[in-house]
């Protein structure tokens with residue numbers, strides 16, 4: 092592996108100072124399950140690895156009016172958390188299919204986001220849940236909506252002297268739930284051919300959509316918020332027709348490529364199938380009272 | 382080349398100190414610096430699980446962890462699984478069920494299955510298969526491995542009320 096220096100930062104300011112000093116040469120190390128492989132395979136040049144797992148702020152996991160997930164919290168802590176299981180089930184869906192358990196022991200949602208893969212499973216889940224990304228840098232803290240965080244494959248809104256600190260997710264309404272799923276040839280240890288998530292709020296009698304948020308993975312250079320598909324559901328009856336209309340609108344924004352995982356045509360078709368299943372999955376969870 | 386770092390850690394219950402470069406993975410440190418060659422290198426990219434060790438009670442691919450990250454951690458490797466009194470029940474069951482052929486994948490399967498049984502003493506077959514999905518075996522066809530793990534749950538009596 093290429094040589095680099097390593098510092099286990101103890102505070103946010105220490106991490107930011109190192110980023111400011113080394114800029115493009117520095118990388119933040121959290122779970123390392125993407126970064127270490129990328130460095131070993133020379134997909135990334137790194138002069139300084141800044142391990143932030145010892146920084147208190149990136150390890151928070153709390154639910155107090157809103158859910159706060161520190162950038163380094165590993166997947167297994169997220170899917171084992173009772174508050175997340177009952178209020179943010181799409182996050183459980185997504186984090187429990189990222190790699191196998193060995194990966195889930197280390198890989199974080201923050202890292203999944205900063206790695207900015209178009210096929211990252213947790214990003215559509217974060218988008219539908221209305222997540223804000225709290226970023227720290229030399230000028231202090233700022234917040235970025237998660238759907239604006241990724242700029243392209245491996246590219247994010249972070250400046251080279253900034254780091255992601257935590258993700259903040261608002262509490263869902265009473266008649267609301269969420270669902271994420273993906274299509275893969277293998278049940279586990281695979282990368283999404285297409286991913287789709289939906290968060291839905293229904294009227295108290297479960298007959299009408301109050302609001303919905305739909306997001307897609309692996310059908311564009313970044314995970315997508317399906318804005319039109321989401322907003323057209325507001326006020327519509329909960330019916331196959333409304334859902335079908337949203338699925339068609341979701342397909343309209345997909346611009347997938349053809350590669351060894353699937354053709355563009357198959358991926359576009361899958362957007363329709365998975366969006367329907369994600370919406371129905373979220374609706375069923377509301378009805379089951381989960 | 383960057384300077385070597387002094388690391389203090391605990392491996393299989395013993396305090397261990399070593400020097401390593403930041404670029405050395407935990408797997409390289411175990412195998413090349415500490416002569417603990419039980420953890421194997423299969424893919425070196427997080428896909429095969431042959432390098433699985435236990436860090437702070439969790440299964441981890443040691444090829445996707447830096448040696449310097451071991452500082453202050455409690456680590457278990459396959460070398461610490463058997464005791465002077467005998468094999469661990471999982472090792473015994475792997476032998477009885479012929480759950481290995483070449484054996485390259487075995488240390489990783491044992492370490493990962495050990496954590497499974499510690500966190501979920503009576504898993505279903507489906508739970509065993511999902512938990513072990515990050516371990517690849519090119520010899521056995523998996524079925525014997527799954528049987529061996531399931532048989533361990535029934536015979537160790539860790540929990541039989543499930």
Ligand code: FES
Pocket residue numbers: 421422423424425426427428429430431432433442443444445
């Ligand atoms: S060698 Fe580490 S997962 Fe394959």
Ligand code: FES
Pocket residue numbers: 480481482483484485486487517518519520521
């Ligand atoms: S026994 Fe040969 S790879 Fe599993």
